[in-house]
Amino acid sequence: MKDNFLIQGMSCAACSARLEKVLSRQDGVSRANVNLSSNRARVIYDENVISRDDILAVISRAGFTGYYQESRDIEKERELREKEIKTLKRDFLISLIFALPLFSVMFLHMAHIQVFYADARWQFAFATLVQIFGGHRFYKGAISSLRSKTFNMDVLVSMGTTAAYLYSIYNMFIDNPHLYFESSAVIITLVLLGKLMEAKAKAKTNEAVDKLQSLKVDEVTVIREGEEKTISIDELEIDDIVLVRPGERLASDGVITEGEASINEAMITGESLPVNKTIGDAVIGSTVNGPSTFKFKVTKVGEDTTLANIIRMVDDAASSKAPVQRMADKIANIFVPSVMAIAFLTFLIYTIFKDANTGIINAISVLVIACPCSLGLATPTAIMVATGRAAQGGVLIKSGEVLEANAKVDAVCFDKTGTLTEGKLSLTKFINTSNISDKDILRYAYSAENQSEHLISEAISSFAKDKGIEYLEADEFEAIHSKGVRAKLDDKEIILSNERYFDELGINYDKALMKELLNEGATVIVMAIDGKAVSYFAIEDSLRSDSKEAIAKIKSMGIKTYMLTGDNDIVAKNVAQKLGIDEFRAELLPEDKLKAIEEIKKSCAKLAMVGDGVNDAPSLASSDVGYSIASGTDVALEASDISLLNNSIGGVQRALELSRAAMKIIKENLFWAFFYNVVGIPFAILGLLTPMLAGTAMAFSSVCVVTNSLRLRYK
Numbered sequence: 147m148k149d150n151f152l153i154q155g156m157s158c159a160a161c162s163a164r165l166e167k168v169l170s171r172q173d174g175v176s177r178a179n180v181n182l183s184s185n186r187a188r189v190i191y192d193e194n195v196i197s198r199d200d201i202l203a204v205i206s207r208a209g210f211t212g213y214y215q216e217s218r219d220i221e222k223e224r225e226l227r228e229k230e231i232k233t234l235k236r237d238f239l240i241s242l243i244f245a246l247p248l249f250s251v252m253f254l255h256m257a258h259i260q261v262f263y264a265d266a267r268w269q270f271a272f273a274t275l276v277q278i279f280g281g282h283r284f285y286k287g288a289i290s291s292l293r294s295k296t297f298n299m300d301v302l303v304s305m306g307t308t309a310a311y312l313y314s315i316y317n318m319f320i321d322n323p324h325l326y327f328e329s330s331a332v333i334i335t336l337v338l339l340g341k342l343m344e345a346k347a348k349a350k351t352n353e354a355v356d357k358l359q360s361l362k363v364d365e366v367t368v369i370r371e372g373e374e375k376t377i378s379i380d381e382l383e384i385d386d387i388v389l390v391r392p393g394e395r396l397a398s399d400g401v402i403t404e405g406e407a408s409i410n411e412a413m414i415t416g417e418s419l420p421v422n423k424t425i426g427d428a429v430i431g432s433t434v435n436g437p438s439t440f441k442f443k444v445t446k447v448g449e450d451t452t453l454a455n456i457i458r459m460v461d462d463a464a465s466s467k468a469p470v471q472r473m474a475d476k477i478a479n480i481f482v483p484s485v486m487a488i489a490f491l492t493f494l495i496y497t498i499f500k501d502a503n504t505g506i507i508n509a510i511s512v513l514v515i516a517c518p519c520s521l522g523l524a525t526p527t528a529i530m531v532a533t534g535r536a537a538q539g540g541v542l543i544k545s546g547e548v549l550e551a552n553a554k555v556d557a558v559c560f561d562k563t564g565t566l567t568e569g570k571l572s573l574t575k576f577i578n579t580s581n582i583s584d585k586d587i588l589r590y591a592y593s594a595e596n597q598s599e600h601l602i603s604e605a606i607s608s609f610a611k612d613k614g615i616e617y618l619e620a621d622e623f624e625a626i627h628s629k630g631v632r633a634k635l636d637d638k639e640i641i642l643s644n645e646r647y648f649d650e651l652g653i654n655y656d657k658a659l660m661k662e663l664l665n666e667g668a669t670v671i672v673m674a675i676d677g678k679a680v681s682y683f684a685i686e687d688s689l690r691s692d693s694k695e696a697i698a699k700i701k702s703m704g705i706k707t708y709m710l711t712g713d714n715d716i717v718a719k720n721v722a723q724k725l726g727i728d729e730f731r732a733e734l735l736p737e738d739k740l741k742a743i744e745e746i747k748k749s750c751a752k753l754a755m756v757g758d759g760v761n762d763a764p765s766l767a768s769s770d771v772g773y774s775i776a777s778g779t780d781v782a783l784e785a786s787d788i789s790l791l792n793n794s795i796g797g798v799q800r801a802l803e804l805s806r807a808a809m810k811i812i813k814e815n816l817f818w819a820f821f822y823n824v825v826g827i828p829f830a831i832l833g834l835l836t837p838m839l840a841g842t843a844m845a846f847s848s849v850c851v852v853t854n855s856l857r858l859r860y861k
Contacts, residue, residue: 593619
């Protein structure tokens with residue numbers, strides 16, 4: 147059983163790491179993944195051992211609020227985000243109102259200006275209000291954290307501000323002029339400001355999924371019992387006939403049954419040009435109809451639609467963790483207690499060798515500067531933005547792990563047919579070398595090939611059909627794996643295959659004619675009747691319009707390109723030269739492709755394979771990153787790591803660029819997250835960083851990390 151939970155109350159990497167650890171320890175839970183950036187937890191568990199309610203109870207005992215999500219509830223998430231931002235804004239403004247007078251006292255005193263609130267009792271009153279209204283969330287989080295015997299950011303903020311607050315009260319009672327009420331109040335105010343800015347920035351990382359969710363249709367017009375009815379999308383059923391008027395958004399996936407359409411699929415596939423559709427063509431839900439009216443039969447509803455699949459896949463990727471994040475998680479688990487130990491030693495050493503006043507202030511600075519908020523946001527925010535941005539362009543990246551592996555790819559293998567080419571074969575030449583009539587030759591060819599679903603068979607069948615040829619029912623039929631077809635018709639043995647299989651069978655054919663046709667770049671199928679070659683079919687597949695440009699851009703990234711094909715050597719060479727592919731391997735059976743993949747992997751860091759997601763499934767699975775070229779209505783999500791909805795090789799280049807950009811930003815984020823701590827802590831120990839400056843640096847470290855990740859929206 148796999149469930150998603152929306153989590154409220156997490157404040158830093160230590161929170162998400164703690165909750166993940168607590169959930170993972172439960173009996174029956176096989177895996178738990180908690181994402182700080184999306185505030186979501188994914189739990190895989192045995193429902194016979196632990197229930198959903200038990201998991202929610204565990205989340206509650208850990209100090210957080212959990213909400214079960216059967217499916218992505220965009221309104222609920224937006225409501226919670228807005229509520230959190232509103233609460234943070236309220237707490238920040240209240241804290242700011244009372245912190246500003248305390249902060250101004252220091253400067254007014256330096257200017258020899260006396261104000262009534264400079265009195266210790268007024269400072270105490272203002273600081274107390276900030277501790278109550280601004281600091282309550284940190285105390286609540288700290289108590290929950292300590293109850294579960296862990297430490298998070300709230301513990302550090304609470305300890306630091308409480309130490310300054312209590313120490314100031316102590317000095318006030320003994321008439322010591324050293325008061326630090328402004329430090330505790332300003333730190334809380336700055337941290338709240340940072341949290342407010344962080345919450346607003348984090349909300350933007352969800353924009354891609356929000357936009358996808360907004361594509362859903364609420365109402366739909368269906369034809370039932372011969373009448374038009376407007377129903378809720380939730381009432382739509384498979385096989386319903388839907389009426390789509392000009393400019394309307396399609397309610398669901400289906401097949402056109404009446405009329406023609408020009409449909410804008412950009413929001414799903416990233417393809418800007420409208421796609422012309424006619425009867426029998428598949429349509430994708432949430433795409434936009436052009437100027438025509440048409441009807442289609444619903445084939446998928448609810449969570450089975452293409453849009454739902456895309457949203458689910460983006461969600462999965464955003465909720466997953468890249469391997470680079472494991473390091474951050476491990477550090478977060480030990481970071482806070484280590485910082486507390488350093489702060490205590492700082493206080494102890496300064497108290498012994500100098501004075502308690504310096505010791506407590508420097509210790510507070512250590513506690514505040516070291517809050518690990520940015521550490522927990524460094525990776526997931528970048529993954530969320532990158533995968534969401536990719537999805538908007540019709541590229542679905544399965545997980546953070548795939549994103550990281552894809553960034554390291556330095557070699558790409560392409561299947562030819564249907565990947566670099568359109569996959570729509572057409573018969574360009576038919577040559578009859580026998581005394582049998584063209585009509586009879588085509589009838590035999592059509593009758594044999596019509597029972598096969600191979601693209602070559604479809605090309606020959608379509609050619610014969612266009613000539614008005616009728617096919618015969620074969621007495622026997624056999625599809626020869628990766629070689630051709632054999633059939634029995636009118637007591638004659640019909641074989642259609644390539645020259646290699648004819649060589650195996652010892653059937654003679656016109657090698658000169660074969661060479662001539664192959665040199666023209668065609669795939670050639672020979673037909674034999676009772677062991678004698680009688681005709682030749684030259685079949686060609688046009689290259690995708692963007693293949694050459696995409697290959698050039700991929701190579702410019704320092705990536706080596708290969709083409710693996712079952713086609714003959716001459717055709718493969720012709721295609722490779724046209725596209726500028728570095729190396730090719732031809733005449734490969736599926737098992738040969740697998741061997742080629744394993745061989746190429748030995749000479750590169752990471753290898754990507756691009757195929758159709760079905761025929762190339764073994765090769766896709768064997769590669770480090772598998773790309774699936776798939777139609778928008780039948781995404782081969784399971785066969786590949788990355789799915790290209792727009793059937794464009796440009797999507798490979800796009801995914802590679804985004805993956806590299808995302809990993810670059812993740813590394814920058816982790817650098818800055820560590821930089822603030824590694825550089826800040828020594829400065830705090832040495833007394834070169836005041837508590838207020840520490841609070842400022844800590845607050846803005848998280849904002850820097852999230853803002854840096856948001857740069858991916860413009861890639």
